[in-house]
Amino acid sequence: MIFTKKRTYKQHDNEKDSFYKFSAKKLSNQNKITDSFSSDICIIGAGLTGISSALHLANNGLTITILEANKVGAGASGRNGGQLGIGMRKDQFFLENKFGFERAKFFWNIGLEAVRTVTNLVNKYEIDCALRKGIMHVGNTKRDYKYFIEEMNHMQKKYDYSNYEYFDYKNIKNEVASERYYSGILSKDSYHLNPLKLTYGLAEACLKNNIKIFENSPVNKIEDKNSEVHIHTNKQIIKSKKIIVACNGYLDDLLGSTRNYFMPINNYIIATEPIGETLAKKLIKRNCGVIDSRFMIDYYRFSEDYRLLFGGPETITSKFVKDAKNFVAKRMYKVFPEMQKYKIEFSWGGTLAISINRLPILGYLMNQKLIYSHAYSGHGLAMSVMAGKLISEKILDKSNRFDMFNQIKHIKIPGGNILRRPIYSSAIIYYRAIDFLNRL
Known part of the structure; x- marks a missing residue:
């Protein structure tokens, strides 16, 4: 079995316009590939999945x-909204209907453990990534309160979980000072943070554990050679017993038709100038992260220096929009009109991978010599790190938890790479219409 990468996914937007790049101290890594070599484990992708896999396999x-x-961190790991949420991308009602209660409970516990795993790593390696507690889910429609209350009651009764707090129409406006929301539910076990600082901190831990990271080293071909795998870069070949592919939305053709089980989409974020702690806490009282209830969500939070980081709109073409700043700002001004008088200093985009059922895709090829994980569907800050932990357990034969995800039957997007973008584009148009109608 041979996989050949026809092209390397290149970042389309300008990295210098990312607030995270501005805020994080540059990673010091001088490793360069000068010759072919062998490695027990070779990981493709220095984002959170790859780095977490390496750290959990260390020692x-x-x-x-x-x-x-x-x-390191050039993909979604260093570009995302920084919301470290519990659970899966889909709620427990969906998971119970699809898998039954016991398996749904397994996924719920994994979601809780994922957040704890990140916070434990932050504490263990003393990573200064502006970790803050709480994510508020806000209701865009008058009907959302019914779902919030039903979810709280269900989680209390079925899962003995009570770390949510509900806010009605009057009280949600004291928490998030916007006229757009009718209710809200606070996840007290969720967090938000600076994702690039987290990624750099974990990468530094890898380097200290004698894990080699080679940047600017694209893989062009993966070749199954009986008891080992050959990984071809531009000039060298790395021979490995096990290979982990952790490329997410930047996978391209590296694993052939595997990419047809998810859709790579581009998402955008802006960062204002600092507005000060006083005003920031007038807008978001608890300084928590915020996510709204629409299909095409808005998500936002304040940075460590009290800039409003606001994201949400997405595009499904392979190219980034030329004016990401205004593309996102229109949505921000609908939520907080008063922000129009503050300068937008940064705007950037990144690519994420979305599966049809919104659940992550974990699997293996080449008689389990090749393991992959991707398609976190916008819920990857915690799950990408957790995926690395599950991958390490699989390789070290410590548990079968990886296989619980591998057993999920994912749907291939019809028409392969030719039709998957038009099909997904049609779905996006449909759900945008639903979001609009729900506001009427």
């Missing part, structure tokens, strides 16, 4: 190498 007598086509 087990294995040589571990990470190859990154761009720079």
Whole structure:
């Protein structure tokens, strides 16, 4: 079995316009590939999945190498909204209907553990990533309160979980000072943080654990060679017993038709100038992250220096919009009209991968010599790190939890790479219409 990458996914937007790049101290990594070599484990992708896999495999007598086509954290890991949420991308009602209660409870517990895993790593390696507690889910329609109350009661009764707090129409406006919302539910076990600082901090931990990270080293071909796998870069070949592919939305053709189980989409974020703690807490009282209830969501929070980081609109073409700043600002001004008098200093985009059922895709090829994980569907900050932990458990034969995800039957997008964008584009238009009608 041979996989050949026809092209390397190149970032389309301008990295210098990312607030995260501005805020984070540059990673010091001088490793360069000068010759072919062997490694027990070779990981493709220096985002959170790849780095987490390496860290969880460290100190087990294995040589571990990470190859990154761009720079550490250059993909979604260093570009996302920074919302570290519990659970899966789909709620427990969906999971119970699809898998039954016991398996749904397994996924719920994984979602809780995912957040704890991130916070434990932050504490263990003393990573300064502006970790703050709480994510508020706000209701855009008058009907959303019914769902919030039903969810709270269900989680209390079925899962003995009570770390949510509900806010009605009057009280939600004291929490998030916007006229757009009718209700809200606060997830007290969720967090928000600076994702690039987190990624750099974990990468530094890898380097200290003698894990080699080679940046600017795109992989062009993966070749199954009996008891090992050959990974071809531009000039060298790395021979490995196990390979982990952690490319998410930047996978391209590297694993052939595997990419047809998810859709890569581009999402955008802006960052204002600092507005000060006083005004910030007038807008978001608890300084928590905020996510709205629409299909095409808005998500936002304040940075460590009290800039409003606001994201949400997405595009499904392979190209980034030319004016991401105004593309996002229109939505921000609908939520907080008073922000029009503040300068927008940064705007950037990134690519994420979305599966049809919104659940992550974990699997293996080449008689389990190749393991992959991707398609976190906008819920990847916690789950990408957790996926690395599950991958390590699979390789070290410590548990079967990886296989619980591998057993999920994902739907291939019809028409392969030719039709998947038109099909998904049609779905986006449909759900945008639903969001609009729900506001009427």
